[in-house]
Amino acid sequence: MAVLKPFCALRPRADLAEQVAALPYDVMDETQAREMAKGNPWSFLYVDRPEINFEKGTDPYEEPVYQKAAENLRKMEEQGVYIRDSKPCYYIYQEEKGGKSQRGVVGCASVQEYLDGTIKKHELTRREKEEDRIRHVKTCRAHTGPIFLTCPYPRELTELLADWCEKKAAAYDFVTQEGVGQKVWVLDEEEACQQVEALLGEVSSFY
Numbered sequence: 214m215a216v217l218k219p220f221c222a223l224r225p226r227a228d229l230a231e232q233v234a235a236l237p238y239d240v241m242d243e244t245q246a247r248e249m250a251k252g253n254p255w256s257f258l259y260v261d262r263p264e265i266n267f268e269k270g271t272d273p274y275e276e277p278v279y280q281k282a283a284e285n286l287r288k289m290e291e292q293g294v295y296i297r298d299s300k301p302c303y304y305i306y307q308e309e310k311g312g313k314s315q316r317g318v319v320g321c322a323s324v325q326e327y328l329d330g331t332i333k334k335h336e337l338t339r340r341e342k343e344e345d346r347i348r349h350v351k352t353c354r355a356h357t358g359p360i361f362l363t364c365p366y367p368r369e370l371t372e373l374l375a376d377w378c379e380k381k382a383a384a385y386d387f388v389t390q391e392g393v394g395q396k397v398w399v400l401d402e403e404e405a406c407q408q409v410e411a412l413l414g415e416v417s418s419f420y
Contacts, residue, residue: 215331215364215416217320219301219406223355224384229255229294231387234395238262238358239342243269255294259285261357274345279352286353302401303409305374309394316374318400318409322362322419332362333420362419370412377405 225233235249235257247265250256259266263282264273271278289295304319326332350356378398385397400406 214414215419216323216326217318217413219303220321221298221301222304223295223297225295226293227384230385233257234389235261255289279348282349283353286355302399303406305378305398305400307396310392331418333418335420364416364419367412367415370409373408
């Protein structure tokens with residue numbers, strides 16, 4: 214049985230989501246990260262690639278770099294760039310490009326299921342990168358890097374998500390500079406959340 218729980222997200226204001234959105238930290242080098250964040254004080258890269266807050270060539274694994282990431286995240290929360298939801302929700306995330314789209318549920322997976330193999334590992338990550346992200350999460354006190362999981366969705370879940378997205382307005386709807394459409398719906402009704410959790414509970418494992 215796989216577990217995916219709803220949670221209270223800390224997420225950007227709708228009018229700032231496009232500015233906050235950034236590529237994953239590990240698909241660019243420092244120079245590229247600096248260029249992407251230039252002129253945009255709300256870019257999430259100031260949290261996810263905090264070495265760009267310092268002089269070029271700064272060791273990204275120094276403690277002040279991690280502290281700066283946490284400081285930037287707190288500052289943007291205080292300034293209202295990020296708002297925390299008041300109750301646990303699931304989030305429906307959809308990407309679209311070239312006429313093709315993929316849609317899934319965002320929630321909290323179980324650490325224990327990762328350790329016991331219910332969540333299957335698809336790669337062997339380098340120890341230094343694991344330690345880097347562990348330090349980043351602990352210092353920021355936030356899970357700043359979502360992990361993609363895959364599993365066979367029950368038909369009822371696919372239908373529930375499609376129905377929700379048809380009837381509800383997306384909380385975020387924009388296209389990135391890379392031409393990828395981004396949409397997010399907040400699934401915030403208790404009964405719907407219970408249905409999603411139960412249907413995902415029918416899945417034997419995540420990958």
